[in-house]
Amino acid sequence: MRLIRMLLVSAMALSSASVFAAEADVKSLTQLLETSKTISAGFSQLTLDGSGTQLQETTGQMAVQRPGLFYWHTDAPAEQVVVSDGKKVTLWDPDLEQATIKKLDERLTETPALLLSGDISKISQSFDITSKQQGDVIDFTLKPKTKDTLFDSLRLSFRKGLVNDMQLIDSVGQRTNILFSGVKANEPIPASKFKFVVPEGADVIQE
Numbered sequence: 001m002r003l004i005r006m007l008l009v010s011a012m013a014l015s016s017a018s019v020f021a022a023e024a025d026v027k028s029l030t031q032l033l034e035t036s037k038t039i040s041a042g043f044s045q046l047t048l049d050g051s052g053t054q055l056q057e058t059t060g061q062m063a064v065q066r067p068g069l070f071y072w073h074t075d076a077p078a079e080q081v082v083v084s085d086g087k088k089v090t091l092w093d094p095d096l097e098q099a100t101i102k103k104l105d106e107r108l109t110e111t112p113a114l115l116l117s118g119d120i121s122k123i124s125q126s127f128d129i130t131s132k133q134q135g136d137v138i139d140f141t142l143k144p145k146t147k148d149t150l151f152d153s154l155r156l157s158f159r160k161g162l163v164n165d166m167q168l169i170d171s172v173g174q175r176t177n178i179l180f181s182g183v184k185a186n187e188p189i190p191a192s193k194f195k196f197v198v199p200e201g202a203d204v205i206q207e
Contacts, residue, residue, distance in 0.1 A: 050173030
C-alpha cells in the first residue's frame with residue numbers, strides 16, 4: 001500500500017511539473033511576441049521533401065503589424081505577393097496577372113504568419129508548446145492540438161529577443177525553412193504596406 005501511495009504521489013508531482021513547464025513555455029513565447037508590435041525583415045526560404053531533396057529556394061521581404069496585418073513578397077523568378085489588411089488576404093501573382101482575394105482565416109494553425117501578427121491569446125488554445133534554450137537562442141516547438149492543419153509541427157526561434165527563423169513540417173515530412181535577416185522590431189510601417197491595390201486589367205478571383 002505504501003509503495004502504491006508513493007507511486008501516486010510521484011505521478012502527481014511529475015504531472016504538476018509538466019503543467020508548470022508548459023505554462024512557462026507559453027508565457028515565455030507570449031512575452032517575446034508581445035514585445036514586437038511590428039516586425040520587418042528579409043527572408044530566405046528553403047523547401048525540402050520528406051527525403052531531404054530540395055524542392056524550391058526563394059528570397060523576399062516581409063512585414064507584420066499586430067493585429068492581423070502582414071505583407072509577404074517573394075522575389076522573382078517565383079514572384080508572389082501576399083497582403084493582409086486584417087480582414088482579407090490578397091494573393092498577387094504577377095506572372096498570371098491574377099489576384100486571389102479571400103477572407104482572412106484567423107486560425108493560427110491555418111495562417112502561420114498570424115503567429116507574428118495575430119491574437120497572441122489564441123496560441124495556447126491552438127498549440128502544445130515546448131521550448132529549448134541554448135545561449136542567446138531559444139527554440140519553441142508548436143504542435144497543433146487539432147488534426148487537419150497545414151502542418152504537423154512548427155518551430156519558431158528567437159535570437160536575442162528577435163525572431164530568427166521558422167520551420168514548418170507537414171504530414172508527409174515536407175519541410176519549409178525560413179531564415180529571417182535584417183530584422184527590425186517596433187519601427188513604423190506605412191499603412192499602405194498592408195493594402196494591396198489590384199492593377200487595372202488584372203484577373204480577380206474572389207473566394
